[in-house]
Structures are given as C-alpha cells and as structure tokens.
Amino acid sequence: SQTIHQWPATLVQPVGSPLSLECTVEGTSNPNLYWYRQAAGRGLQLLFYSIGIDQISSEVPQNLSASRPQDRQFILSSKKLLLSDSGFYLCAWSVLRTFQGSGANVLTFGAGSRLTVL
Amino acid sequence: AQSVTQPDIHITVSEGASLELRCNYSYGATPYLFWYVQSPGQGLQLLLKYFSGDTLVQGIKGFEAEFKRSQSSFNLRKPSVHWSDAAEYFCAVGPNDYKLSFGAGTTVTVRA
Numbered sequence: 001s002q003t004i005h006q007w008p009a010t011l012v013q014p015v016g017s018p019l020s021l022e023c024t025v026e027g028t029s030n031p032n033l034y035w036y037r038q039a040a041g042r043g044l045q046l047l048f049y050s051i052g053i054d055q056i057s058s059e060v061p062q063n064l065s066a067s068r069p070q071d072r073q074f075i076l077s078s079k080k081l082l083l084s085d086s087g088f089y090l091c092a093w094s095v096l097r098t099f100q101g102s103g104a105n106v107l108t109f110g111a112g113s114r115l116t117v118l
Numbered sequence: 119a120q121s122v123t124q125p126d127i128h129i130t131v132s133e134g135a136s137l138e139l140r141c142n143y144s145y146g147a148t149p150y151l152f153w154y155v156q157s158p159g160q161g162l163q164l165l166l167k168y169f170s171g172d173t174l175v176q177g178i179k180g181f182e183a184e185f186k187r188s189q190s191s192f193n194l195r196k197p198s199v200h201w202s203d204a205a206e207y208f209c210a211v212g213p214n215d216y217k218l219s220f221g222a223g224t225t226v227t228v229r230a
Contacts, residue, residue: 043208043222059217090161106152107218109161
C-alpha cells in the first residue's frame with residue numbers, strides 16, 4: 001500500500017533562518033506531488049505541485065521554493081524565513097485515475113508539518 | 119476560475135443529532151467534488167468524492183453527500199453524529215487536471 005511521510009512534524013525557527021521540509025511517498029511510482037499551506041483559521045492554499053522530477057509549478061509568488069530531486073521525494077525550502085511563513089504545511093500525492101473516460105486526481109495527504117517562525 | 123464556498127465557519131451539534139455541512143462551488147463544467155476531514159493537528163483524510171453518476175454519494179464514517187447541479191452545491195450529511203466527528207471539514211472542487219480548490223473549512227464541535 002502507499003504511504004506518505006512528512007518531517008519534521010513540528011518546527012520552530014527564527015526569522016531569517018533557512019527551512020527544509022521533506023516529504024516522501026512509498027508504494028507508488030511517478031506520483032503527482034503537492035505542497036499546501038494552511039494558515040490559522042484559513043483553508044488550504046496550493047503552493048507547489050509537481051508532475052515529475054524537476055517539473056515543478058509554483059502557484060503563488062512567495063518566499064518559498066520546492067524541489068523534487070527524486071521521483072518520490074518533494075522538498076519545501078526557504079533561504080530566509082519570514083513571520084508570515086508560519087503555518088501548517090501539508091504534502092500530498094496523487095495518481096491520475098481514469099473514471100468513465102475522464103481523469104481525476106484524488107489527493108492523499110501527509111500528517112503535516114507545523115512551522116512557527118518567531 | 120473554480121472556487122468553493124463553505125458558508126458556515128463553525129457548527130455546534132449535539133451527539134446523536136444530525137449534521138449538514140454546506141458547500142457551494144463555482145465551476146464552468148462538470149466538477150469533481152470532494153469532502154475531506156481534518157482532525158486537530160493531523161493531515162486531511164478523504165471522506166468521499168463525486169465524479170459522475172448517482173448524485174448521492176456514500177463515504178466513510180457514515181457520511182454522505184448530495185450533488186445538486188441546479189444549486190451548485192455538494193452538501194455533506196450525517197444522520198447521527200458521534201463525538202469523534204468533531205473536526206474540521208473541507209470541501210474541494212477540481213477540474214480534470216492537477217489542482218484542487220479548497221473551501222475555508224467548517225469546524226464541527228460535538229457537545230455531549
């Protein structure tokens with residue numbers, strides 16, 4: 001079966017410090033990978049998605065970047081954190097599934113990484 | 119552009135009572151619709167999804183949702199709520215590509 005792992009689960013970082021959140025998927029190949037952010041009291045905002053190694057799309061301009069060095073590894077990074085980067089970061093994966101001739105992506109989420117920037 | 123509105127930010131319901139969470143979407147074609155649940159401090163778990171066919175969809179944990187095209191709605195229901203249903207619920211809509219749009223979420227509190 002497929003599993004998704006995110007780490008660290010909790011992180012407290014000072015403003016201006018770097019960030020690296022990692023996400024790996026097991027039990028599947030060539031997944032679509034996603035990074036979402038959930039700010040306090042708000043819904044989910046798609047930050048990045050990737051349909052393959054080194055194929056990453058950014059949804060919103062921001063202080064963050066993403067990389068996919070391996071097929072099942074997705075990394076969220078920042079060189080210098082801002083206070084506004086605080087939030088709950090969720091990694092997700094999907095595989096395009098065909099249903100009655102149409103395709104759809106069903107997301108499976110990791111447990112999340114809570115980042116507090118002080 | 120696609121969008122999702124969850125009109126209720128917070129709902130409080132008694133254990134054993136029925137629950138209905140509203141979701142309205144905006145999308146130009148036939149949407150793919152989802153409901154996810156998030157327990158405190160956890161990731162999101164898929165409750166159910168609608169792609170096509172029967173407009174009443176059954177999900178896990180006793181939840182169901184009904185797609186009403188005329189009202190652009192996909193409301194989530196449960197006949198009898200359990201204390202473990204206290205969580206945040208997200209409705210999402212997607213086209214046939216890689217991105218879903220999520221609503222802002224509805225927090226459900228269950229009182230004894």
